[in-house]
Amino acid sequence: VVPMAVEHGSAVVALTIDEISMGKTTERKVEIAHKIYDICVDEYGLAPNALIFDVLTFPVTTGQEELKTAAIETLEAITRTRAELPGVLTILGVSNVSFGLQQHARAVLNSVFLYHAVKAGLDLAIVNPVHITPYTEIDAEQRQLAEDLIYNRADALPRYIAYFEEHAPQQDNGNSKVDPTEGMNLAERIHWQILHRRKEGIEPMITEIIAERSQELGIKQSEVAVNVLNTVLLPAMKDVGDRFGAGELILPFVLQSAEVMKRAVAHLEGYLEKVEGYTKGKVVLATVFGDVHDIGKNLVNTILSNNGYTVYDLGKQVPLNTILDKAIEVNADAIGLSALLVSTSKQMPLCVKELYKRGLNFPVIVGGAAINRSYGRRILFVDEQTPDAAPVPYDHGVFYARDAFEGLEIIDRLTSSPEQRASFIERIKEEALKERLKKTERTTRATGETTSQAKEDIASSSVKPALSIPRPPFWGPRVLDRIGIEDVAPCMDLNTLFRLHWGGKTHGADFTRLVEMEFRPRLKRMLLEARQRRYLQPKAIYGYFPCQSSGNELIVYDPAEMQGQQPKGSLREIARFYCPRQQERERLCLADYFAPVNSGKIDVVALQIVTMGQSATEAIQQLQDAGDYAEAYFVHGLAVEMAEGLAEYTNRLIRQELELDEQRGRRYSWGYPAIPDLEDHVKVFQLLPARKTIGVDLTEAFQLVPEQSTAAIVVHHQQATYFAVREQAAVSV
Structure with a gap:
């Protein structure tokens, strides 16, 4: 497992269990963590921050003598593991501590234990957020009972059980307030507006609180404005940030709160114009x-x-x-x-x-x-x-x-x-x-180790010749500039859109509810707007080129020299791509997937460049400049994933034209592990005239602009797989 994690840049979760037993005491937990660290980090070279320790917790609710201090042992183990093994992270299945109790009693104990675990240094928690209450919102008596149980104080368990048997979970009688801010003072209502993303009415509330405090404090309104900024608005945004950090808010909601904050601050600016030095930095x-x-x-x-x-x-x-x-x-x-x-x-x-x-x-x-x-x-x-x-x-x-x-x-x-x-x-x-x-x-230890390396440019023995070489429908480039948004949208990966680009970090029923109530209706609306306003303009250029491999290089020939599957005469080389080879494991190299020069066969390689157009970038910038941060975030996410969808759309077209099944026609992009050199984009642009056909250009650092654009090589070989190439002795990022 560890070599695979190192190769793919993955993290691993390690439980403090060895061949003897599970670690129940602090000493055993830390001892096992050291053993695992020595193997993963020192022996295999796993980055410390890719090693996540679950130091385990056990129920303090069973009455068993040996488990009465289980929570204390866990908290101390978290602190010591992080102190003695710098860089590692910790994770915990929090609810194990309360196993066997009624649900409402478990919720309190889990919430209090989570609070103390985070204070001890816990980085990640496995919890059901529905059953977690912020520490400060827990009833003081319940909080004390839970802490007595966690820290093994006198008669803690019978007192805890007795209390929650007498106090059943509170029922909602349906008389919830119509106005959620009823009973709040003005500062609390402003805080609530920012936290709950309500722009409407924020300016009059700012005017009112400035007038109110100016009269109460007997100071001029410009000074009160600074006071309101520091004691009302900034604490509200800090609360938003804290809730985001705790997983209670998704990023788009944070941005919507920021929009309310911006409107409030903009209203304050009239009072702050003559006040110098109110910026924090x-x-x-x-x-x-x-x-x-x-x-x-x-x-x-x-x-x-x-x-x-x-x-x-x-x-x-x-x-x-x-x-x-x-x-x-x-x-x-x-x-x-x-x-x-x-x-x-x-x-x-x-x-x-x-x-x-x-x-x-x-x-x-x-x-x-x-x-x-x-x-x-x-x-x-x-x-x-x-x-x-x-x-x-x-x-x-x-x-x-x-x-x-x-x-x-x-x-x-x-x-x-x-x-x-x-x-x-x-x-x-x-x-x-x-x-x-x-x-x-x-590094010093590794320097003394020697390994026998096969010659760098010898093809991998694990790659067999292609089952067949497809016949392309044409040679050279072709432009697709009449692609409908409705054709691209089904090719998107919605899970990537919702989770990665739109910040949907919740799980289970909460994620399903978020998708059905927020994301799917939004996606439908945004795709309609994109068609109406034309800020997504999908275009692609792709083509087929004759090629052969030579060691670690892919040689591309002039497509004008081809007649059907055979060259008219001798082929003229027009580009050559160097493909780095793995120095370990199967020693894979992208060039191995194409027929070598000495085979006498002419192979085919497909190249593609796609873009959603400059209009997407301009639309995002306009929203950002207007302070519509959340909408800019959503549009950016949609444009990026639509570009990936367009790449998949073009990839599917290539598969169809080459008559490949779903297992063939894998797509690789430059800058990623198998072909990391972005400078090769220059050669791709020589083969596919993207500048004058679809409006895609290269920066001085060889990146594609507009941002919502991708380039790729499509490999038809049946064994083509994704792999990483690491430079020898390189220090991994």
């Missing part, structure tokens, strides 16, 4: 040079802006000098960098090194799909990072943020008191140094 944001993706950066902008920070958003594909010049100009409190792909994330360490070289003092926050916490720690160092190099950190800090709310938390700490800021930066540097030293030890 200044942040320069940018998607790094060469990267055309900015949805993540836009989310960070939205969250920071609506939490009192001044954000200078420089957009996407921003050169390094532009970022640094802006940070100097505005005296920024931090620089935020975003990247989607591994290739463009290399701009991040360049930025850190340039800051160090110039003697600048801006903390750097990095994020994006291409990187993780280990990467953030690694690029904090500006030396060459060879095993014998002395660590040279960038003293002002590099911080990884997994999402916008962690970014907000980091900025809050960086703009706190000088002492707190210095302590925070020092802790991050210590964590980075500890991880670097561990990796250096592993």
Whole structure:
């Protein structure tokens, strides 16, 4: 399992169970965790943050003497595991602690235990959110009874059982309030409006609370406005963020709350115009040079802006000098960098090194799909990072943020008191140094190991000749510019759309309800709007080319030289793609799936480029500029998944034209593990004239624009499979 996890970049969950028994005491749990860590991390090279420990918990509700301290043992094991094995994560099936109780009694115990587990360092929890109540909302007496049971205090179990036998679950008598804000004061109603995404009426409420507090406090309205911002609006957005972090809100709901917040703050601006210094801090944001993706950066902008920070958003594909010049100009409190792909994330360490070289003092926050916490720690160092190099950190800090709310938390700490800021930066540097030293030890051990490698360009013995070479209906490129949205939509992966692009993180009945009540009606409406407003304009160019393989290379010939399946004469090479080969396992290489030169056979390769058009990008930007963050998020997600749907639509057409079954005609895109080199896009554009036919271009970093575009090679071989190629001795992101 572990070699597969390392190969595919997967995480693993490890229970603290060994060949002797399940770990029931803290000592046994931690002892087993160390054994597993040594095998997974030290022996197989699994990244520590890909190792998730379930330290197990057992019922404290059975009355068995040996299980009375089960909750304490679990909480202590969580804390020690994270402290003694830096970088690992922890997970827990929380409800095991309450097994055997009535449901309403279990819900209280589970909720209180979850609270203490998170305080102990728990990263992930397996719970039914319907049965979890926030700690502060639990009745004080019930909370105390649960804590007595968790911490094994005198007669805790009989007292707990007796209480919940006397107190049955509360029933809803149907007399719920028509107005959910009835009985709330004005500040609480504003908080409720933001939390529940209600824009209507927010401005009059802001006007009213400013007038009310101005009279009560006897100060001018401009000063009251700052007070309202700091004591009403910002705490409301913090509550939204906390609930998102706890899994209670999906991302689109957070963005809708941000829209309410923006409207409220905009109304405050009239009062704040003459007040200087009310911003909490200044942040320069940018998607790094060469990267055309900015949805993540836009989310960070939205969250920071609506939490009192001044954000200078420089957009996407921003050169390094532009970022640094802006940070100097505005005296920024931090620089935020975003990247989607591994290739463009290399701009991040360049930025850190340039800051160090110039003697600048801006903390750097990095994020994006291409990187993780280990990467953030690694690029904090500006030396060459060879095993014998002395660590040279960038003293002002590099911080990884997994999402916008962690970014907000980091900025809050960086703009706190000088002492707190210095302590925070020092802790991050210590964590980075500890991880670097561990990796250096592993690298040193691995250097002494030798393995016999087969010659790099010899074809994999596991790949057999193709069962047949398909006959294409034509040679060369063909344009599809009259594709209907209704033809593309059925090719989308709705699970990916709903979960990944639209933020549907719930499960079971909650997810089904979200899909049926929110997402499907929205999808139907948005597809209709896309047709009416023409902001999704699907176009594709694809084609068939004669080819052969030579070692690790795929040679593409001029299609004009073909007549049917045979060349008219000698074939002229017009492109050559290098395909990297695995250095382990089956030693797969994409070139192996095509007939080699020495076979005497002419094979066929299909290439495709698809796009949803520039109009999609413009529509998203217009919504973002108008402050309609949630709708921009939904449109972006739909456009991206429709581009994938269009790629699948074109792929299906190629399968049909080549008369391939569902098991053949696999699609590979550049920048992904089997063919990671984006520079090959230049050759694809030489073969498929996408610029003048469907309006797709390349950036200087070889990415496709518009963003909602993809390019791929289609392989007809029956054994074609997805695989990863890793460079030898490379440090994984």
